[in-house]
Each structure stands twice: as C-alpha cells, then as structure tokens.
Amino acid sequence: xxxxxxxxxxxxxxxxxxxxxxxxxxxxxxxxxxxxxxxxxxxxxxxxxxxxxxxxxxxxxxxxxxxxxxxxxxxxxxxxxxxxxxxxxxxxxxxxxxxxxxxxxxxxxxxxxxxxxxxxxxxxxxxxxxxxxxxxxxxxxxxxxxxxxxxxxxxxxx
Numbered sequence: 001x002x003x004x005x006x007x008x009x010x011x012x013x014x015x016x017x018x019x020x021x022x023x024x025x026x027x028x029x030x031x032x033x034x035x036x037x038x039x040x041x042x043x044x045x046x047x048x049x050x051x052x053x054x055x056x057x058x059x060x061x062x063x064x065x066x067x068x069x070x071x072x073x074x075x076x077x078x079x080x081x082x083x084x085x086x087x088x089x090x091x092x093x094x095x096x097x098x099x100x101x102x103x104x105x106x107x108x109x110x111x112x113x114x115x116x117x118x119x120x121x122x123x124x125x126x127x128x129x130x131x132x133x134x135x136x137x138x139x140x141x142x143x144x145x146x147x148x149x150x151x152x153x154x155x156x157x158x
Contacts, residue, residue, distance in 0.1 A: 008033050054081070072096060101152075108144040115140060 011033045012018050017025050056063040070080035073096050087094040095101060115137050 007037075074099070095152075105144070105148060108140065108147060112137070112140050112144060 008030065012026065012029055015029050017029045021029070056066055058064070066077060066081065069084075070077045073080055073094060075083065084094050115133065
C-alpha cells in the first residue's frame with residue numbers, strides 16, 4: 001500500500017535536493033517551500049476574508065473604553081469591534097448579554113408551558129375560569145413575542 005506524499009516532499013523531489021543535496025540545503029529548500037506556501041495561504045485568505053488593522057490610543061482612553069465595553073458585553077475585543085461596527089451600519093443596538101436573554105426567553109417559555117398544563121386540567125372541571133386562563137395564556141404568549149422582539153430586534157438607533 002502506497003502512502004500519499006505531501007506537497008513538501010513533492011517540492012523537495014522536484015528540486016532534486018534529496019538526491020544531491022546535504023542537510024543544510026534540504027533545510028533551506030524546506031524553508032523556501034514554507035515561505036511560498038505561507039505567502040500563497042495569506043494571499044488566498046485575504047481575498048476570502050479581508051483584514052484591517054486599527055490602532056487604539058491609550059492616552060486618549062480609546063483602548064480602555066473598548067476593553068471595558070467588550071468586557072461588559074462579554075465578548076472578545078475583536079468580536080466586539082466587529083459586531084458593534086455591523087450593528088452601527090444596520091442601525092441596531094448591540095445586545096449586551098445574549099446568554100442572559102436566552103435564559104429569559106427560556107423562563108418565559110417554561111411559564112407558558114406551565115399555564116398550558118393548568119388550562120388542560122381546568123377545562124375538565126371548572127368552565128368559568130377557562131376564559132381567564134386562556135387570556136393569561138394569550139398574554140404570556142404576547143409577552144414572550146414582545147420580549148423576543150425587543151431583545152433580538154431592538155429599535156433602531158437615531
């Protein structure tokens with residue numbers, strides 16, 4: 001069974017250094033291959049996902065403001081900068097804690113499920129309270145939708 005050769009081995013064989021060269025020449029050709037490979041990799045990655053470098057001043061307090069805001073929003077600095085820039089472009093509010101919001105939605109959903117259980121039990125015995133319970137169910141459903149809308153798609157910043 002033949003083993004698949006790596007591209008580096010193919011490059012070394014094509015250069016002829018494996019047959020004629022010494023250890024130092026082989027290392028130099030390997031370095032040359034890695035340099036070409038890395039340059040091609042970076043060129044390809046830049047076309048797919050462009051990168052931008054920004055500098056933040058410690059004197060003006062830009063750095064500390066960005067750091068504090070990223071910690072407050074529980075994101076890394078790069079993720080915070082990216083998401084806040086996109087939120088600004090879309091004129092949206094950047095949600096400070098998405099995990100907290102997911103927890104809140106889960107609590108509301110559980111509350112709705114409990115009320116549905118109560119409605120199922122009450123319909124068999126008490127007919128007068130059925131309408132009240134159904135209205136509570138509708139209100140909690142509406143509340144859940146409103147909270148979801150407020151946190152997921154907040155009002156645009158003006």
